[in-house]
Amino acid sequence: MQKLTLVKVGGKVVEESDSLQDLLNRFSQLEGLKVLVHGGGRSATAMAERLGIETKMVDGRRITDQAMLEVVTMVYGGLVNKNIVAQLQASGINAIGLTGADLNYMQAVKRPVKDIDYGFVGDVVAVHVDELKLLVEKNVVPVLAPLTHDKKGQLLNTNADTIAAEAAIGFSRYFEVELVYCFEKPGVLENADDDYSVIQSLNHAGFKALQVSGAIHTGMIPKLDNSFNAISKGVHQVRITNIEGLQKGGTTLVGD
Numbered sequence: 001m002q003k004l005t006l007v008k009v010g011g012k013v014v015e016e017s018d019s020l021q022d023l024l025n026r027f028s029q030l031e032g033l034k035v036l037v038h039g040g041g042r043s044a045t046a047m048a049e050r051l052g053i054e055t056k057m058v059d060g061r062r063i064t065d066q067a068m069l070e071v072v073t074m075v076y077g078g079l080v081n082k083n084i085v086a087q088l089q090a091s092g093i094n095a096i097g098l099t100g101a102d103l104n105y106m107q108a109v110k111r112p113v114k115d116i117d118y119g120f121v122g123d124v125v126a127v128h129v130d131e132l133k134l135l136v137e138k139n140v141v142p143v144l145a146p147l148t149h150d151k152k153g154q155l156l157n158t159n160a161d162t163i164a165a166e167a168a169i170g171f172s173r174y175f176e177v178e179l180v181y182c183f184e185k186p187g188v189l190e191n192a193d194d195d196y197s198v199i200q201s202l203n204h205a206g207f208k209a210l211q212v213s214g215a216i217h218t219g220m221i222p223k224l225d226n227s228f229n230a231i232s233k234g235v236h237q238v239r240i241t242n243i244e245g246l247q248k249g250g251t252t253l254v255g256d
């Protein structure tokens, strides 16, 4: 099977032009077939503030009402995505920027309201990577924004870590996929405040134990849930690392 590297880059890296440029330079140098997924939560919050639109969060999760959906569509599908595509083109990479509506590659349903109404947030129900496969085989690099659609005309906001895991699972039918989560820390840390405490290899039982002890918390919990879901559904390897570790290093997740 041919190898494919799928890199997800988070909001802090995307927000700062220097770190984004550094990441894209290193990404451009990765050999073989590749896909980039980007977040941009911080950029959306900043743009909402500039537009006088209040950002509402519950337990660290964005509430996407109609006004916020317009902001995230502009920021994720436009500003962030097209900037990345243009910068990759400048590095000689033939990139194409897409939401889940483009080529109908990722379909979702609006999250049902239980205790909390998250608004226009999509839970992924179907992934169609056949057209993307043809593109990557022609050395085109898809740049995927954290937006999905419901196939009835509604765009939905979907977490970028989930988009990356679901796309990686979809591509695993055709390729040996390595999923790399690139964020601001050098890996999953034994102590979130100590950058020298990187855990080199982590299985699901180890994750759960560190979650119970409180060493793994907040945004790292859904990132690891997405990672282990990807491994259980055929993704060859998942790594969590920073820009410097894009090629190797950080935390490698292992199946039980």
Ligand SMILES: Nc1ncnc2c1ncn2[C@@H]1O[C@H](COP(=O)(O)OP(=O)(O)O)[C@@H](O)[C@H]1O
Residues within 6 Å of the ligand: 009, 010, 011, 012, 039, 182, 183, 184, 185, 187, 188, 189, 190, 191, 192, 215, 216, 217, 218, 219, 220, 221, 223
């Ligand atoms: N044990 C841990 N190791 C590393 N980061 C951790 C850990 N526990 C919690 N975190 C937090 O998880 C956050 C990463 O999640 P998130 O902000 O969602 O990532 P992203 O930048 O990819 O969007 C980090 O900023 C860090 O503060």
Ligand SMILES: CC(=O)N[C@@H](CCC(=O)OP(=O)(O)O)C(=O)O
Residues within 6 Å of the ligand: 009, 010, 011, 012, 038, 039, 040, 041, 042, 044, 061, 062, 072, 121, 122, 146, 157, 158, 159, 160, 161
């Ligand atoms: C539904 C949901 O969580 N959407 C995220 C999408 C962006 C994202 O995931 O960005 P980071 O990777 O930078 O966190 C949000 O709007 O914040």
